[in-house]
Amino acid sequence: MKGGALLFRAVLAGCLGVLILAPELFIGLFRWLNRPDAPPIYPYDSLLWLTVSHLGLVLIATSAGAIVAIAAAIFVTRPSGAEFLPLSRVLTNTGQTFPPVAVLALAVPAVGFGVAPTLIALFLYGLLPIFENSVAGLQRVPEQITEAADGMGMTAGQRLRKVDLPLALPLIVEGIKIAMVINIGTATIGSTVAAKGLGEVIIAGLLSDNMAFILHGGLIVGLMAVLFYDLMGYFENFLKRRLGLTGSGD
């Protein structure tokens, strides 16, 4: 079972690599999907460059979202910030409820076309899962453990760094994982406002009725999301095992 799962992952990662670096290997499949006169492989930009740019957007926006969301979660779980918890919940929920297309439509007049409106939309989209998970993680540190930390004379900052954050880390990582996966998919719409990304391939396919482009772009985005989810999940489980939260693992 374990070997099988590993093999499956290796196959997926291999497919992703071929789709990005050597799509010609699939040219037969793509040609078969298309009208004979249409190009089977996106010719206007390097797929590697589009993928790097796509992931770059996601990483920058999610990192910024993570910094803000974790800082806010720390603040509202301290005694001095507790009264801001409901307000922060409303704000991050709004960020999530707002359709990303609407964020783009509103952001373009303000910051112009290109990377900026996409980053704003992705940033807002990443806030909620990271914030909620970080709050849950920090609130769930067992009372016995925080009492022991206080009783031994840790300052508030020492307790946060040495105890609260390390113990909340698996849940925080899970929040980042969810935000990342959502954003890998959502970033495709950035291409409508001229941010470089894999959405470009999909949108070009939709505009010119080119099924090969749509499938090609969609597969790369989908595989990246799945593999990323898997990788982060692995990291999360590693952290949980270290804390002795699952099974009896050594």
Next chain:
Amino acid sequence: MITIEDVSKIYGTMVAVDHVSMSLEPNSITVIVGTSGSGKSTLLRMINRLIPPTSGRILINGLDTASLPATELRRRIGYAIQGHGLFPHYTVADNIATVPNLLGWPKARIAGRVEELLTLFHLPPETFAHKYPHQLSGGQQQRVGVARALAAEPELLLMDEPFGALDPVIRAKAQDDLLDIQRRFGTSIVLVTHDMDEAFHLGHRIAVMKQGKLVDFGSPTTILTEPKDPFTSQLTGTLDRSLKLMSLKQLADFAVPGDTIGAETLPATLSLRDALAEFVWRGLKVASVVDSDGRQLGQITLDALLAQGRRP
């Protein structure tokens, strides 16, 4: 020496601790007993200021605890709680080293102290230092919890139901270990429990709390034989008070010279209560009292034994 001066804690309209004054003798174990909600844990936590008193003062060696920063005060006082509260992401060694690290001890001194404590608590360092708490049994976790509380060589150790989560066999062992350690280091210990047997087993002095008030305070024998409040006798239980009284006395102190050839032997470290149980079990009229090397210290008769459980 800890002096608690007229200390109260009020939450809204609820009086958790009501004008308590008491002096705790140094180098001894003071046990605070009471039912849940009696304010015993609140009183304990006011000593290291986890809970700030509403009024009154607590002095340690004449120094008002309120005059120190809370974190500095707590680093000087050992603190062990029920269910140990070990940090799950720290190894056993790092857990024990917590307070010495906060105090900035040199690495070598910390390592030495960790090793010394692990050995003392029968946890061989080479096996246990690098384990994580979830890899230990309940009894081992509890020992690490107490070792951690003692790491920075505190003069005072506060314990809040430290053995509450242990099964009876391990609990008895943990209590005996604590007595050993207290004798060895001379640490002053304040321990909160609702288990009266534990209080009589461990306490040099017992404080009885009821609805936030200190209703009785004295040696186990005084608490048992001259209760100042009806609640004390209710807690200690009147049915087996003779046995409780006998459990406070050691066989070694009651052996008298006599002809014991052929008599059955009992170890001198036995409490009179356990000795009585042996008398009943083996149907004895007289027993020879021997020390740990088997040397005979004297004898004790059934009548002499029974006399010790009689109302003073």
